[in-house]
Structures are given as structure tokens and as C-alpha cells.
Amino acid sequence: MDGAPLRxxxxxxxxxERAHGIRLTVEVPSEIEFVETAVDLVVRxxxxxxxxxxxxxxxxxxxxxxxxxxxxxxxxxxxxxxxVTVCVRESEDEVExxxxxxxxxxxxxxxxxxxxSECLKRPEGRGxxxxxxxxxxxTFNERxxxxxxxxxxx
Amino acid sequence: xTFTVEQADNGVTVVSVDGQLIVGNRNEMKEKVNEALExxxxxxxxxxGSTGYIDSSGLGALVSVSKKVREKGGDLSLAGMNEDLxxxxxxxxxxxxxxxxxxxxxxxxxx
Numbered sequence: 721m722d723g724a725p726l727r728x729x730x731x732x733x734x735x736x737e738r739a740h741g742i743r744l745t746v747e748v749p750s751e752i753e754f755v756e757t758a759v760d761l762v763v764r765x766x767x768x769x770x771x772x773x774x775x776x777x778x779x780x781x782x783x784x785x786x787x788x789x790x791x792x793x794x795x796x797x798x799x800x801x802x803x804v805t806v807c808v809r810e811s812e813d814e815v816e817x818x819x820x821x822x823x824x825x826x827x828x829x830x831x832x833x834x835x836x837s838e839c840l841k842r843p844e845g846r847g848x849x850x851x852x853x854x855x856x857x858x859t860f861n862e863r864x865x866x867x868x869x870x871x872x873x874x
Numbered sequence: 875x876t877f878t879v880e881q882a883d884n885g886v887t888v889v890s891v892d893g894q895l896i897v898g899n900r901n902e903m904k905e906k907v908n909e910a911l912e913x914x915x916x917x918x919x920x921x922x923g924s925t926g927y928i929d930s931s932g933l934g935a936l937v938s939v940s941k942k943v944r945e946k947g948g949d950l951s952l953a954g955m956n957e958d959l960x961x962x963x964x965x966x967x968x969x970x971x972x973x974x975x976x977x978x979x980x981x982x983x984x985x
Contacts, residue, residue: 756898778927778958785929789897835967841941843934846966850930853965 728758729803741809741816748788748804750796755788758806762817765808770873771815779854780817783869786847787819795821795865813873814856818866825864877906881915882982890921895932903932907939916948919981923954933968940972949973953981 729747744765748758759781766776788804796802802822809816832839834846852858857870876899878890887910895903907918920936922928940950951973955963963969975981 752897756896782927782929782962785896789929789931840967840971841937843938844930846930846933849966850962 728754728761730761741811742807743810744806744808746806748792748806750792750798750800750802750804752789752792752798755785755792758788759784762806762808766810766815766817769810769815770813771871772874775871775874776815780815780869780871783851783854784817784819786851787817787867787869790847791819791821791823794826795823797823814870816868816870818868820861820866823865825861825866827864828860877903879906879910882919884982884985885915886917886919886982886985887915888919888921888978888982890923891925894925894927894929895935896927896929897931900931900935904935904939907943911942911946911948916943916946917985918943918948918950919975919978919985920950920952921954921978922952922956922959923978925955925959928959928962933962933966937968937971949985951975951981951984953978 727749731745733742733744744762746758746761748754762784763776763781766780767773769776791804792798796804805820807818828848831848832845834840834842834849839845851869855869856872859868860866876892878892880888882888889903889906943950953975954977955974960974963972963974973984975984
């Protein structure tokens with residue numbers, strides 16, 4: 721393969737970004753094998769925030785795994801030329817994690833409820849639903865290629 | 875090792891998941907179950923006593939293998955989940971698709 725091997729690119733915040741609560745920005749190559757490492761990194765950085773450890777260790781871990789897998793597989797179509805950007809921001813009473821891919825976006829309203837009898841026995845289609853259930857607040861940008869998950873102090 | 879496969883005295887295959895069942899290792903789990911199925915085993919218990927988390931790919935893989943096991947006339951049950959894991963099954967209503975037991979011993983004896 722030509723070029724440098726794919727790797728995570730971690731960028732520490734600039735001073736003005738720190739002033740806005742940004743703790744970390746990670747660029748994740750569009751390869752599923754990087755998901756676990758990226759999630760570990762973000763979870764570690766999100767400890768010692770106002771959000772309870774249990775929510776960071778379980779809810780954030782699972783929700784971010786889902787968001788990254790969706791961004792890599794569906795957003796970027798696993799295109800090695802594209803990456804997914806994860807930005808972690810902390811405020812007084814919450815942690816906000818934004819996951820942005822380089823795809824065309826999607827309409828979250830078009831994703832069927834995986835709990836219906838038609839969908840229950842399907843092996844796929846639960847990722848977005850789990851994110852919705854595990855975080856306190858979930859929003860998308862207009863294009864649909866970036867989601868923002870918020871976890872708050874209990 | 876993420877998955878350990880053992881035979882209980884009554885012939886039930888116990889698959890223990892150490893760490894997590896996620897997009898990165900679900901295929902390994904499917905291969906383990908397929909090998910056991912090809913060996914004639916049709917009764918499975920998944921032991922999640924040492925499992926930290928499961929993602930939607932892991933949940934989907936369990937749905938897939940349970941379908942395959944049931945097509946062979948067997949069954950698959952789940953055991954040892956902590957309250958977070960149990961919550962995932964309840965949220966997704968997958969608790970209606972699987973028999974869930976508190977302990978692996980209880981799940982094995984139920985076959």
C-alpha cells in the first residue's frame with residue numbers, strides 16, 4: 721500500500737479552544753479497527769468531568785462506539801481517503817461529544833424503530849436507537865453528517 | 875482471550891465473553907458458535923459475567939447466531955449480565971427474544 725499507515729490523529733486544543741471547553745479532537749481513519757482505540761481515548765479524557773463515571777464508562781462508551789461505526793460504515797462508506805472527527809467539549813455540568821463524517825449525511829427520522837415486530841429479529845439497525853437511549857441529548861446538523869451527544873451531571 | 879467455549883456435563887455449550895462483544899470481535903464469536911454447531915452442539919448458554927459492554931453489532935451477532943441455532947432445532951440463552959447489559963436488552967426489547975438467567979449454572983440446568 722502506498723503512503724503512511726493509517727493512524728489516529730489526536731490534536732490537543734489551542735488556547736482559545738480550551739477557553740470554550742474543548743478538551744480534545746481526534747481524527748479517526750475510516751477503518752473499523754480504530755474504533756475501540758478511539759473510544760478508549762475519548763472515555764479516558766472524559767473522566768474527572770462533572771458527569772458520573774458510570775455514565776462515562778458505559779453510556780458514553782457504547783454511544784460513541786455506535787456513532788463511530790455508523791460514521792465509518794455509512795457516512796464515509798469505509799473510504800480510506802476520508803476520516804471521522806471526534807471533538808470532546810466539557811462545560812460546568814456536561815460533556816459534549818461531536819462525531820462528524822465526510823459523507824452526504826442522512827435523515828435520522830428515516831431510521832425505523834428496531835423494537836417493532838418487523839425489525840426485532842434483524843441483526844442490524846439498533847445503533848442510532850441505542851445512542852438516543854443512552855445520552856441525555858442528541859442533535860444533528862442540518863446536513864446530517866454530524867451528531868452531537870451530551871451527557872450531564874446526574 | 876475474548877471467548878472461551880466449554881462443555882457442561884449435560885452437553886450444553888457455554889460461551890464466556892471476556893471484556894466486550896462488539897463490532898471488532900463479533901465475527902470471532904460467530905465462528906466459535908459455527909464450529910460448535912458443526913460439531914453437533916445445539917444448546918448454548920452465553921455467559922456475560924465478565925463482560926463490560928456490548929454494542930449494537932454484538933447484539934445483532936447474538937440475534938444472527940440464535941436464528942442459526944434455532945434452525946438446527948437448538949436454543950441459546952443468556953446469563954450473568956450486569957444491570958447495564960440487561961438494560962441494553964430491555965431497551966431494544968431483545969429480552970423478548972432470549973431467555974435470560976441470573977447465573978450461568980441456572981441457565982445450563984434449565985436445558
